[in-house]
Amino acid sequence: MVGHTKDNPGYIAAREIVLTLRTAGHQAWFAGGCVRDLLLGLEPQDFDVATSATPDVVLKLFPAKKTLAVGAHFGVVLICDEDGAKTEVATFRHDGTYSDGRRPDAVRFSTDPREDVLRRDFTINGMLLDPIILEETGDAASATLDYVGGREDLAAQILRAIGGPALRFAEDKLRMLRAVRFAARLDLEIEPRTMQAIRNAAAQIDQVSSERIRDELTRMLTEGHARRAFELLDETGLLQQVLPEAVRLHGVAQPPQFHPEGDVWVHTMLLLEKLPPDASPTLAWGALLHDIGKPATYRAPDPNDPNDRIRFNGHVEVGVRMAEEILGRLRFSNEDIAQIVALIKNHMRFGDILHMRQATLKRFLRLPRFDEHLALHRLDCTSAHGDLRLYDFAKQQYEAAPVEAISPKLLLTGRELIAAGYKPGPRFKAMLEAAEDAQLEGLISTPEEALTIVRQRFGRPSQGLPK
Numbered sequence: 001m002v003g004h005t006k007d008n009p010g011y012i013a014a015r016e017i018v019l020t021l022r023t024a025g026h027q028a029w030f031a032g033g034c035v036r037d038l039l040l041g042l043e044p045q046d047f048d049v050a051t052s053a054t055p056d057v058v059l060k061l062f063p064a065k066k067t068l069a070v071g072a073h074f075g076v077v078l079i080c081d082e083d084g085a086k087t088e089v090a091t092f093r094h095d096g097t098y099s100d101g102r103r104p105d106a107v108r109f110s111t112d113p114r115e116d117v118l119r120r121d122f123t124i125n126g127m128l129l130d131p132i133i134l135e136e137t138g139d140a141a142s143a144t145l146d147y148v149g150g151r152e153d154l155a156a157q158i159l160r161a162i163g164g165p166a167l168r169f170a171e172d173k174l175r176m177l178r179a180v181r182f183a184a185r186l187d188l189e190i191e192p193r194t195m196q197a198i199r200n201a202a203a204q205i206d207q208v209s210s211e212r213i214r215d216e217l218t219r220m221l222t223e224g225h226a227r228r229a230f231e232l233l234d235e236t237g238l239l240q241q242v243l244p245e246a247v248r249l250h251g252v253a254q255p256p257q258f259h260p261e262g263d264v265w266v267h268t269m270l271l272l273e274k275l276p277p278d279a280s281p282t283l284a285w286g287a288l289l290h291d292i293g294k295p296a297t298y299r300a301p302d303p304n305d306p307n308d309r310i311r312f313n314g315h316v317e318v319g320v321r322m323a324e325e326i327l328g329r330l331r332f333s334n335e336d337i338a339q340i341v342a343l344i345k346n347h348m349r350f351g352d353i354l355h356m357r358q359a360t361l362k363r364f365l366r367l368p369r370f371d372e373h374l375a376l377h378r379l380d381c382t383s384a385h386g387d388l389r390l391y392d393f394a395k396q397q398y399e400a401a402p403v404e405a406i407s408p409k410l411l412l413t414g415r416e417l418i419a420a421g422y423k424p425g426p427r428f429k430a431m432l433e434a435a436e437d438a439q440l441e442g443l444i445s446t447p448e449e450a451l452t453i454v455r456q457r458f459g460r461p462s463q464g465l466p467k
Contacts, residue, residue: 005043014030024061029130030130031090032048033048046088047087049087049089052091052113058079113145118148120162127148129145153191158189159194160194161175161194177208177216180198184220198237205238214331217330221284222279227269245322248295254294255311258385259384282343286340287379289340292322293315297315353393362401410436420451
């Protein structure tokens with residue numbers, strides 16, 4: 001057994017399901033990714049079961065549990081355990097044609113596990129495992145039923161499509177992105193025929209929904225092997241289809257005094273390489289897109305000015321607009337778009353942090369999820385010049401500043417301005433910001449002093465507002 005697998009709630013629930021199905025006279029095995037992970041010595045994140053029992057039989061066998069026919073047409077029943085474990089139980093099947101490049105038009109249930117395995121995607125995901133033998137022997141290999149050479153491919157670190165790779169990708173276009181993700185995460189080489197099939201079909205990835213593409217890309221960015229994943233996306237031609245803006249980072253030179261590592265693509269790949277496996281999706285996408293505006297704003301140095309250098313004037317503003325378009329195209333939530341765009345919009349502000357007024361610094365430090373801004377800046381620096389002085393200063397200021405210091409209760413609000421005789425209007429925002437600036441700078445500490453600041457800068461209500 002691997003690690004603490006026997007104590008894993010998912011394992012316990014799936015094992016019980018296998019025993020119940022077998023007691024009722026049906027075949028039942030662990031299937032898919034959990035088998036692969038057990039063979040690799042990894043702790044599976046979830047456990048799936050494949051069985052000869054049809055969905056209606058599965059539903060009847062577990063009356064005491066919450067069961068959901070999430071894909072009964074395709075033979076899939078979800079069984080939920082009391083402790084929250086969820087197990088997908090799928091009936092052995094043979095798939096018909098895939099006219100939409102996503103799901104089979106029809107399926108035929110089977111009692112033959114080999115027939116079921118042959119319709120799956122990759123050999124490493126096409127093995128079955130007997131949990132009882134696994135417990136008896138402690139050896140995942142001896143407990144495995146392998147019709148497709150998955151064990152050999154795992155040992156050789158090869159990702160290979162089951163059967164004809166062109167057919168596998170024609171059935172479900174998303175499998176091309178999954179091939180890249182598995183190869184990156186598990187450090188596998190994509191077998192040549194499988195690689196060529198991906199390249200041949202890459203343009204057809206547009207048949208996959210934006211949401212499914214987004215989710216696969218996010219998994220690639222957050223599983224700890226983001227650089228390899230995006231280099232493979234580039235090699236297969238998939239990146240040009242799903243994120244052409246990133247391909248344009250290639251060959252865009254940068255000033256060597258700030259970026260000795262190389263062009264914008266190399267710099268971005270170094271950031272992705274440093275992303276930890278537990279990186280939040282918003283930080284990961286911020287790292288990927290932080291310099292996305294550079295190709296469009298590249299300006300070569302003036303050959304007649306020996307002191308001039310490469311510049312990217314306005315690349316942040318252009319990058320923000322491009323990121324909004326990309327993230328909208330991929331159907332990100334408004335909340336995620338706001339955070340990713342904020343990371344891009346503010347990533348250059350660290351350069352001014354030593355010279356910021358207290359009010360400006362405090363507003364900067366109270367940006368939502370400022371820890372992600374810090375993390376992105378650190379990734380940016382360590383993937384370029386390596387100078388972390390600004391990062392260290394920002395981190396010290398952020399950790400030392402109490403919440404009430406950077407987000408104090410306001411001394412002045414619109415209600416007080418109205419009570420003082422000012423009429424609501426577009427200048428209210430500037431008036432309130434002036435009062436808050438003085439408060440954050442430590443120049444005032446009472447509502448009366450805040451009103452005095454407003455009167456000094458904007459005049460008294462009876463005088464009207466300056467034009």
